[in-house]
Amino acid sequence: xxxxxEQERKIIEGSMxxxxxxxxxxxxxxxxxxxxxxxHIVEDLSQFVADGEMECEFINCESEFSAISICLGASxxxxxxxxxxxxxxLLLMTEVLFNVSGLRLPIVLTCANRAVSSPLSIWNDQxxxxxxxxxxxxxxxxxxNQEVAxxxxxxxxxxxxHRVLLPAMVxxxxxxxxxxxEPVELPAQEAADAFLPAYDPLVKLDPEQPVTMGAFADxxxxxxxxxxxxxxxxxxxxVIEEVATEFEQTFGRPGLHVIEEYRTEGAETIxxxxxxxxxxxxxxxxxxxxxxxxxxxxxxxxxxxxPEKRLIEAxxxxxxxxxxxxxxxxGKGGAVCTDLRAALYDLPERPAxxxxxxxxxxxxxxxxxVRACYQxxxxxxxxxxxxxxxxxxxxxxxxxxxxxxxE
Amino acid sequence: MAESxxxxxxxxxxxxxxxxxARLAIDAAGPNTIVVNTTGCLEVCTSKFPQSAWRVPxxxxxxxxxxxxxxxxxxxxxxxxKKQGITVIAQGGDGGMAxxxxxxxxxxxxxGHDVLTMIFDNxxxxxxxxxxxxLTPFDARTSTSPSGKVSFGNPRPKKDMVQIAVAHGxxxxxxxSSSYARxxxxxxxxxxxxxxxxxxxxxxxxxxxxxxxxASTVEIGQLAVKTALFPVVEIEEGKxxxxxxxxxxxxxxxxxxxxxxxxxxxAGNGAAEQIAQIQxxxxxxxxxxxxxxxx
Numbered sequence: 001x002x003x004x005x006e007q008e009r010k011i012i013e014g015s016m017x018x019x020x021x022x023x024x025x026x027x028x029x030x031x032x033x034x035x036x037x038x039x040h041i042v043e044d045l046s047q048f049v050a051d052g053e054m055e056c057e058f059i060n061c062e063s064e065f066s067a068i069s070i071c072l073g074a075s076x077x078x079x080x081x082x083x084x085x086x087x088x089x090l091l092l093m094t095e096v097l098f099n100v101s102g103l104r105l106p107i108v109l110t111c112a113n114r115a116v117s118s119p120l121s122i123w124n125d126q127x128x129x130x131x132x133x134x135x136x137x138x139x140x141x142x143x144x145n146q147e148v149a150x151x152x153x154x155x156x157x158x159x160x161x162h163r164v165l166l167p168a169m170v171x172x173x174x175x176x177x178x179x180x181x182e183p184v185e186l187p188a189q190e191a192a193d194a195f196l197p198a199y200d201p202l203v204k205l206d207p208e209q210p211v212t213m214g215a216f217a218d219x220x221x222x223x224x225x226x227x228x229x230x231x232x233x234x235x236x237x238x239v240i241e242e243v244a245t246e247f248e249q250t251f252g253r254p255g256l257h258v259i260e261e262y263r264t265e266g267a268e269t270i271x272x273x274x275x276x277x278x279x280x281x282x283x284x285x286x287x288x289x290x291x292x293x294x295x296x297x298x299x300x301x302x303x304x305x306x307p308e309k310r311l312i313e314a315x316x317x318x319x320x321x322x323x324x325x326x327x328x329x330x331g332k333g334g335a336v337c338t339d340l341r342a343a344l345y346d347l348p349e350r351p352a353x354x355x356x357x358x359x360x361x362x363x364x365x366x367x368x369x370v371r372a373c374y375q376x377x378x379x380x381x382x383x384x385x386x387x388x389x390x391x392x393x394x395x396x397x398x399x400x401x402x403x404x405x406x407e
Numbered sequence: 408m409a410e411s412x413x414x415x416x417x418x419x420x421x422x423x424x425x426x427x428x429a430r431l432a433i434d435a436a437g438p439n440t441i442v443v444n445t446t447g448c449l450e451v452c453t454s455k456f457p458q459s460a461w462r463v464p465x466x467x468x469x470x471x472x473x474x475x476x477x478x479x480x481x482x483x484x485x486x487x488x489k490k491q492g493i494t495v496i497a498q499g500g501d502g503g504m505a506x507x508x509x510x511x512x513x514x515x516x517x518x519g520h521d522v523l524t525m526i527f528d529n530x531x532x533x534x535x536x537x538x539x540x541x542l543t544p545f546d547a548r549t550s551t552s553p554s555g556k557v558s559f560g561n562p563r564p565k566k567d568m569v570q571i572a573v574a575h576g577x578x579x580x581x582x583x584s585s586s587y588a589r590x591x592x593x594x595x596x597x598x599x600x601x602x603x604x605x606x607x608x609x610x611x612x613x614x615x616x617x618x619x620x621x622a623s624t625v626e627i628g629q630l631a632v633k634t635a636l637f638p639v640v641e642i643e644e645g646k647x648x649x650x651x652x653x654x655x656x657x658x659x660x661x662x663x664x665x666x667x668x669x670x671x672x673x674a675g676n677g678a679a680e681q682i683a684q685i686q687x688x689x690x691x692x693x694x695x696x697x698x699x700x701x702x
Contacts, residue, residue, distance in 0.1 A: 028486035029479060057482035061475065062514035069472035069511065073443065073479025076466055079486055081479075099468050205464040205480060207439045207493060212459035214467035221456050 005250055006188035014145040014177040015040030017184045018084070018110055021149040023054045024192035025108075025156050027082035029074035031059040031067045035089040036122045037174035038112040042084060064089035068096040068109070075105040076213055078204035080156065083107070086174060087114035090128045094135070100167050101136025101229060103214060106159035106199070107167040108152065109137075113275065113326075114174040115361040123362020124174040125326035126275060130303075130335050136229050138168040138236060139303040140256060141274040145182045147254075148172045150247065151301075153187070154256040157196050157243050164236045165202065166229070173276040175362070187251060195250055233305040240302060258307035260299040261314055263289060267296035269377055270315060270351075273324040274300045274336065277358070277365045281324065284370035295374060300336065308343040315344070318351045322377040324370070324387075326359040333357070333384035341383075352381035363388070376406060410462070412438060417460040419452040422621030424611035424628060425527045426452060428585030429498065432525060432609070435592035436599055438463055440494040441484075443477040445503025446470035448534045449527060471508035473497040474515035477522045490521065494599045498525040501542035502532045505568050509541075516575040516604045523598050524606045526568060527585075529613035537616040541566040544636065545688060546681050547668045549616075554671035559681050564688060572606040573642050579605040580642040585612070586628025590639065590651065610637045618667020630662040635689040635698050650696045659686045 012020065018041045022030075030049075032042040048054035057074075061067050064085050071081040085093060090111055100107055111129045115121040129139055140155060142148040148170065155168040172178060187195070203211050217225060237258070244255030254260065262282050264270060271281050278299045288295045298314055300307070315321060323337040332338060337355025344350040354377045359365045369387055376385060385405040394402065412433045419426040429449055433440065442465045444450045450467045453460040468476045477497035484490040497504075497515065504512055504526045515522060531549045532538040539552040545564045548554045552561040572580040579601045583591045591609060598605035612628045614621040631637040632651060636659060639651035660682060663669040672678045672685075693699050 029482045031479070031482075057486045059478065059482055059518065061478075061518065062510065065472065066475035066478075066511050066514050069468065069475035070479035070482065072468055072472075073466070073476035073481075074483035074486075075479075076476075077441070077480045077483035077487075079483040081483075095469060096472060103468070205441050205466055207441065207464055210438075210462060210464045212454055212461050212465050215454040215456040215459060216451055216467070217456045 005191040007185045007191065007251065008188065009183055009185050011181055011183050013040060014148060014172060014180050014182070016044050017145045017149045018152065018172070019044035019048065020186050021152045022082050023048050024187060024189055025082070025153060025196060026080065026193075027056055028079035029057045029059065029071065029081045030083065031061055031070040031081070032083050032085065033061055033064045033067045033089060035064070035086045037114060037178045038084045038086040038089070038110070040178060041110060041112070064092045065096060068093040068100065071107050072096060072100055072103070072105060075107050076103065076205050078199070078201040078206070080199040081107055084110035084112065086112040087116050087128045090132060091116060094132065097132060097135045097137060102225065104165040104232075105167060106156070106165055108155045108159060109167065109169050110152070111169050111171045112174045112178045113171050121361040124176055125360045125362070126171065126173070127327045127360070129169055129171045130327035132169070133304055133335060136166060137304065138166055139171060140168065140301055141171045141303060142177065143276055143278045143299060145177055145180065146184050148177060149184055149186060150251070150253060151256060153192060153196055154243050154247050158236065158239050158256070160199050161239045162202060164232055164239050166232050166236060171275065176276045185253070191250070195247070236305050237307065256301060258302040258310050259314060260301060262297040262299065264296035264298065264314065266294055267318060268294040269320040269322065269374065270296050270298050270318050271322045271324060271370060271374060272298045272300060272336075272340070274303065275326070277324060277326070280365050280367055281370050284367045284374070287367065288371070288374065303336065306339050306343070311340065311343060312347065315351055320377050321351045321353045322356060322373045323353060324356045324358050324373055328357050328360070337383060354382045354385060356385050356387050358387045412462045413453065414460045414462060416458075417453045418455065419448070420615050420621070422614040422624040423448075423452075424585040424613060424624050425449055425500070425529050427624070428527050428591065428609045428611045431585065431588050431591045432498075432595050433463060435595035436494050436496060436523075439492055440496060441480055442466070443468070443473045443480065443495070443497045445473045445499025445508060446534070447500040447503050448529070449498070449500065451534060470503050472511055473499050473503060474508060474512040474524070478515045478518065478520045481520045481522055495522045496525060497522050498527065500533070501526055501528045501530060501540045505566060506541045513575065516572065516577060516606070519603055521602050522604055523595070524604065525609060527609050527611045529611050529616060530565070531616050533613050533616045542568070545685060546672060548671060549668070559671065560668070568608050569640065569642065573645055575604070576645070577606055578603050578644055581606070582608040582610070582637070582639050584610040584628045584632055584637065584639060586625045586632070587639065587651070594641065616668070618670070619665050623665065627662070627665065630657065633657040634659045634662045635692040636662060636685070638692045638696050638698060640696050647696060650698055652698045652700045654700050656693070656699060659689050
């Protein structure tokens with residue numbers, strides 16, 4: 001995919017890749033509160049501002065709650081805004097996150113995915129963003145730092161599209177991506193500007209044209225506003241696809257197509273996952289293919305809106321799906337597995353789906369982890385199957401309950 | 408008379424001091440103002456979809472975040488080169504601004520945003536049914552600090568938001584009352600002429616929550632000031648520059664007696680001692696700010 005657009009290639013940390021692309025997105029207001037492992041992103045951005053490389057109002061505030069509230073006010077006044085957070089910070093923002101989508105403000109937020117307390121853990125899983133799946137934010141997940149950078153540029157364009165006007169969360173695995181150095185191609189400023197023009201708000205706070213925003217709605221009005229949001233989510237599918245195609249044509253790299261299929265031709269079993277784990281998944285698929293196994297992988301780039309149609313298409317004729325995810329909806333199982341099973345329910349013929357909970361709180365996901373999930377999937381469907389547990393930390397009856405999942 | 412920027416037809420109770428104070432304030436601030444409002448009486452009374460009483464750009468986000476939302480608006484205007492000539496006001500009740508949103512208000516002040524903060528203080532969570540707040544006065548009866556066989560109501564004095572604001576180093580801090588229209592409007596105009604964070608604490612009587620006749624709102628508000636239970640002061644660059652003072656001391660009973668929330672202080676054992684404690688609070692205010700003129 002050759003392209004005439006000017007780009008530069010740098011070997012940089014994932015957080016710097018985010019900062020570099022955010023700079024090119026030209027947010028007018030940036031506000032954030034430091035939290036591991038998001039810190040480097042906002043430190044890098046503040047350095048850009050200090051060096052005069054980036055023109056924006058950069059506001060260091062006293063909490064994530066204020067950071068997202070500052071973004072809300074700035075966005076309502078017609079500015080493009082940016083924030084980044086992680087784990088407890090995202091949860092502290094929760095009240096405002098719901099409010100932002102209800103007000104239809106196209107804010108873009110980076111979530112450096114991290115486990116949630118208790119116990120305190122600074123290490124990676126995706127419980128934080130997955131827990132916010134009902135907040136009315138689009139959620140995009142990155143496999144590597146090139147994708148992280150590319151997703152941000154596309155996220156603004158999708159979010160600000162007048163057919164959508166929804167906030168977007170770009171999710172990157174904490175430490176695994178935020179602190180990893182990789183080569184990343186970045187568009188020249190002119191190329192970024194051409195792809196992402198200035199934000200054109202539908203309404204804004206302006207004394208020239210006074211509007212009331214955030215009115216309260218009695219039962220005669222509330223439900224329709226929620227339908228507006230749900231409708232916007234449904235419209236987002238087409239916009240995401242359009243933007244992904246334009247991105248691909250402009251920059252010559254894969255765009256934000258809602259899923260990526262990897263060696264799925266003729267596959268009887270599909271391993272589906274999100275984020276950085278996909279490198280191990282793809283590597284294991286290669287190994288298994290070499291061993292003659294009919295297996296492929298699907299990467300879920302977009303979790304909200306849930307790409308139901310695309311998944312159904314992609315899973316046609318597939319016998320088994322292994323869903324690997326780094327979250328647990330306690331009392332039920334992994335959220336992605338639950339969503340996928342629901343999506344497949346109405347089909348006359350559907351694959352067996354097994355849900356695996358992996359990698360919580362920074363537990364490594366290696367090829368043997370993927371292989372274990374694959375082997376278990378071939379034994380028959382299951383839900384809420386936990387992988388590679390330490391028996392020495394569990395009571396005997398708990399070990400027994402866990403082992404039953406593997407029979 | 409010019410049309411008010413807070414239109415009539417809102418749904419506030421008869422005699423509402425908060426709406427009176429808010430209307431006086433926005434008319435003093437003028438049309439080049441963007442208002443951020445917390446959840447609360449003032450918000451629900453003026454913004455029920457599909458109507459709005461506001462003739463200025465106005466936003467309500469949540470109960471607790473008027474401060475940072477206003478900070479974001481101010482930053483956004485600066486980024487767009489439009490801040491000049493536009494006033495940003497963060498306003499709400501005692502609950503939204505001084506309790507649940509207190510830390511966020513503090514953050515906005517500490518960062519020095521050019522925002523006027525206004526608390527319309529009716530001394531309890533009136534919107535949810537008269538529950539105690541951090542600004543409920545000592546011994547006031549609320550639905551969560553009721554008087555009873557072993558209680559005289561709210562056991563703590565009002566949190567001193569004026570001194571808290573002063574401690575943040577704000578260039579302009581003032582208190583006023585919806586019962587003193589000219590004082591309130593003068594202070595709003597003065598505050599918005601000053602660049603940087605400014606704060607005005609507005610005492611606003613609530614007929615429903617305090618239990619007095621709706622026609623007495625202005626009088627009750629004046630009694631709070633005259634008894635020195637709500638001192639009206641002006642503090643510039645940390646120094647008291649002006650106070651509303653009086654020739655004669657008005658006993659606190661004159662303020663307490665007409666209000667149902669203090670009725671339990673006029674019957675039963677130990678009530679007199681309680682009133683003496685309230686008088687002591689007033690006396691401290693008199694001494695602190697020099698509220699009694701000798702001539």
